[in-house]
Amino acid sequence: MAASICERIALGESLRAICRDEGMPGQTTVFEWLSQDAAFAEQYARAIERRADTHAEEIIEISDGDGDPARDRLRVDARKWVA
Numbered sequence: 001m002a003a004s005i006c007e008r009i010a011l012g013e014s015l016r017a018i019c020r021d022e023g024m025p026g027q028t029t030v031f032e033w034l035s036q037d038a039a040f041a042e043q044y045a046r047a048i049e050r051r052a053d054t055h056a057e058e059i060i061e062i063s064d065g066d067g068d069p070a071r072d073r074l075r076v077d078a079r080k081w082v083a
Helices: 002-010 015-020 027-036 038-064 069-082
Strands: none
Touching (some): 002 015, 038 069
C-alpha cells in the first residue's frame, strides 16, 4: 500500500485525492505511518520530490500548448505553488 501511495504521489496526485479512493487509508492513518515508519517516511519524501519534477514537466507542456491562456495560467500557477 505504501508503495502504491508513493507512486501515485510521484505521478502528480495529492495525498488527499489518493486517500479519497475506496480501499485506501485515510490521511490521518498515512500521517501516523509516516511518523512511525522511517523507511516509509523516506520513500514518501522521495515521492514528493518526484512529484515536483512531474509538475515542472507539466508546466512546460501547458506553456508550450495552445489552450486558453487564462486557464493555462491558472494551471501553471497551481503546479508552481505545489512544486
